Amino acid sequence: MNLSEEASLPKIEQLNPAVHVDTGMRRLGIPQYEMDRMLDLVERSKPSLLMSHLAKADEPQSTDNVTQLERFNSIRNQLGDACPSSSLANTAGILLGPPFHFELVRPGIGLYGGSPDPNDPKGFKPVVTWQAQVMELQDVAMGESVGYGGAFLAPRALKLATIGIGYADGYHRVLGGQGELAIDGQICPIVGRVSMDLVTLDVSAISTIKKGTWVEVMGPIISIDTVAVKANTIGYELLTRLGPRMERVVV
Missing domain, CATH: 2.40.37.10 (Lyase, Ornithine Decarboxylase; Chain A, domain 1)
Known part of the structure; x- marks a missing residue:
């Protein structure tokens, strides 16, 4: 669910949707200016997952990663007991460490033996021949x-x-x-x-x-x-x- 209005779709709660929030990628997701409505959106849609996506996970020294993590945690705290399982990290995000892992991680290129940084294999082993x-x-x-x-x-x-x-x-x-x-x-x-x-x-x-x-x-x-x-x-x-x-x- 990338748009707040999707929470009003008929029987949306029966779909157990994933709610995608934009914490800085600015590509998909419910935008920051609607965060004050998050609790209402979650209570109406009954999501199974809260997720966001890191814009610079392949740049581990970027402070933007910490900023996005803080925004994501702020949303989770706002939801309190209503917060579903959470997911923030792709392959590069996993390498940023446990604070980015939450209940679910989303490895992509790593499953195929590729590194988020092509100049640094980071111990990944080839899967595709x-x-x-x-x-x-x-x-x-x-x-x-x-x-x-x-x-x-x-x-x-x-x-x-x-x-x-x-x-x-x-x-x-x-x-x-x-x-x-x-x-x-x-x-x-x-x-x-x-x-x-x-x-x-x-x-x-x-x-x-x-x-x-x-x-x-x-x-x-x-x-x-x-x-x-x-x-x-x-x-x-x-x-x-x-x-x-x-x-x-x-x-």
Whole structure:
């Protein structure tokens, strides 16, 4: 329930709604200027949860986190015995410590092994592994160009592998020439641009590679956060952009 008027919906109390209050995110939630009506709203709607969302939880030194916590606690104190279970912390909020936890936490990216700070893994372990296969192998001579626009020129004779993954699958185009994939635990650089359906790797150091070999795009060797930093984004975006044509296997 994000709006105070929703408390007047027919039989709202039978839905056991979650009441979302805005303590500083200014995105969704009942605004601060309506807080004096909170007790009435709660008594009418009989919510099962009081919740809010932290705007800067991934910046642990920000005083805004403490400000939002104080506002949230003020609302809880105002409700007294009528206050339902409470929730404030997402993954980054959990890392801020027990005062932010209340009865329920809402881990998101952490469930997938991603850190709220892509530059600091914070002990998270990979859960998602993204793989693709080698489609073709070829040798190129020194000075030969690779891919669209001839963006890469071989500095020496190289063995290249074409991998069946591209930006249509959610692999960011910006990773051309700077991304890395892993084969048998060895990291291999992308050469040339990322195409719609394909990327090309320098696999000169791998003697056992063959057509059909599985390649790690993201996983234990190439972490979500490693890819996110190279793509100048965050792990959340990488995971939500994974394309529908990839087979999902739950283990």
